[in-house]
Amino acid sequence: MLRYTRSLLLMLALAALTLLTPLSAQNTPAPKIPRTADGKPDFTGTYQWPTYLPGAARGRSNATIFDSKNFAPLKPGGEPFFEPRTGDPRHDEPRDFCMPAGFPASVLSGNAMQLFQNRNYLVWVHEFQRNTRIIPLDGRPHREGLEPMYDGDPVGKWEGDTLVIDTTNFKRWALDDHHYTNGQEFRMHSDALHTIERLRWKNATAVSYTITIDDPKIFTKPWSQEFEIIAKPEWEKDGLYEYVCQENNRCPGGKCGSN
Amino acid sequence: MKRLLLIAAITGVLGGARLLAHHSFAAEFDDKQPIKLTGVLKKVEWTNPHIWYYVEVKNPDGTTTMWALSGGAPGQLMRRGIRKDQLVVGSVVNVDGFRAKDGSHNGFGRSVTYQDGRNVFTASAADQQSK
Numbered sequence: 001m002l003r004y005t006r007s008l009l010l011m012l013a014l015a016a017l018t019l020l021t022p023l024s025a026q027n028t029p030a031p032k033i034p035r036t037a038d039g040k041p042d043f044t045g046t047y048q049w050p051t052y053l054p055g056a057a058r059g060r061s062n063a064t065i066f067d068s069k070n071f072a073p074l075k076p077g078g079e080p081f082f083e084p085r086t087g088d089p090r091h092d093e094p095r096d097f098c099m100p101a102g103f104p105a106s107v108l109s110g111n112a113m114q115l116f117q118n119r120n121y122l123v124w125v126h127e128f129q130r131n132t133r134i135i136p137l138d139g140r141p142h143r144e145g146l147e148p149m150y151d152g153d154p155v156g157k158w159e160g161d162t163l164v165i166d167t168t169n170f171k172r173w174a175l176d177d178h179h180y181t182n183g184q185e186f187r188m189h190s191d192a193l194h195t196i197e198r199l200r201w202k203n204a205t206a207v208s209y210t211i212t213i214d215d216p217k218i219f220t221k222p223w224s225q226e227f228e229i230i231a232k233p234e235w236e237k238d239g240l241y242e243y244v245c246q247e248n249n250r251c252p253g254g255k256c257g258s259n
Numbered sequence: 260m261k262r263l264l265l266i267a268a269i270t271g272v273l274g275g276a277r278l279l280a281h282h283s284f285a286a287e288f289d290d291k292q293p294i295k296l297t298g299v300l301k302k303v304e305w306t307n308p309h310i311w312y313y314v315e316v317k318n319p320d321g322t323t324t325m326w327a328l329s330g331g332a333p334g335q336l337m338r339r340g341i342r343k344d345q346l347v348v349g350s351v352v353n354v355d356g357f358r359a360k361d362g363s364h365n366g367f368g369r370s371v372t373y374q375d376g377r378n379v380f381t382a383s384a385a386d387q388q389s390k
Contacts, residue, residue, distance in 0.1 A: 061283070062335070089286065092286070093282050093283065093286040095281055095282050096281070096282035096283075096286045096287065098308070110335070111332075111334060111335065111338075112334065112338060127334050128281075128334075179283070180283040183283070183285055235338075238337075240334075241333060241334035241337060242307070243307050243308070243332075243334060244306075244307050245281065245307055245308045247306045247307050247308075248304055248306035248307065248308070248309075248311060249308055250311060250327065250329070250365070251287040251329070251359060251361075251365060253286070253287075254286060254287045254288075254359065254360035254361055255361050256287070256327070256359045256361055256363045256365035257361070257363060258363060258364070259313065259325045259326075259327045259363075259364060259365065
């Protein structure tokens, strides 16, 4: 009798599951994506830079920039989002003096990237400036008592198959490379910037990459933009190229001098 | 086909190639001072943050001037299939670009053309828009 009841319950459960599952999900097999031995999505690999989704506004440099259509309203009386150039090259072109891009501009710089993942860390290396972000995945909280940083303080966690990277403790710096498109102004983030990145394999070769900008000193609410990151396994043979900005930075501030 | 690709690249068609990311064009160069040079390619520095190549130009009075010309970042060029050996030292080349803001014999060399018409792009024309 007990065995009969168990079988009946199992059949009822299966029937309910079938009815509750949308038809599209029944017909569409889950995409086969890289996974680690413990079943987590595996982002280890070499990638192209994040690229725009169709319809997104583009900048003039090879760097990817945020589309102003996505911006939340500016906070009345808040910290300025747009900062004019001053004519001082150290202010207007800090990267021309080998200063860092800072996150999120670094990830959007239009250069190759290599990611290394294990159970406890994701290490995200950018070819541009050989910038490296070390992102703990072991559930630890943000560090406390540190000075603000160009790349902030990231921690990661899993939400199903999505890796969520939460970053705080930024130094005030350029949000993106908008100033290469509009030579009159920067788009700045404040030191209250909080970013949330969401990485999810869309299929075996493309990662959906969404950055949420939560900057309560500037915007009335958080806003987001989705990009796409394409895996480039063919680039692993060469690996990342070296990038030493100081090596041959011949004309900082436009002062080249004689040859 | 290779030649077609190079020409496509020089016009910025290939992969939307816009190769200045380290700094904007306007940080170092003056778009009001276009330059066209013909001379001998003497040296190539395939180094970061941007490649530099040197062209010796003969002046009307018989003297020579060495021009230093900047291109894209090595990594970005190589990701697009452009390698150092495409700039052949000893060759006579025509360079099209813009002079440095400080008026020195430095510039942004957006294209290099050999005497047989082959183009080698060191940075795309679109770069001049990155101000």
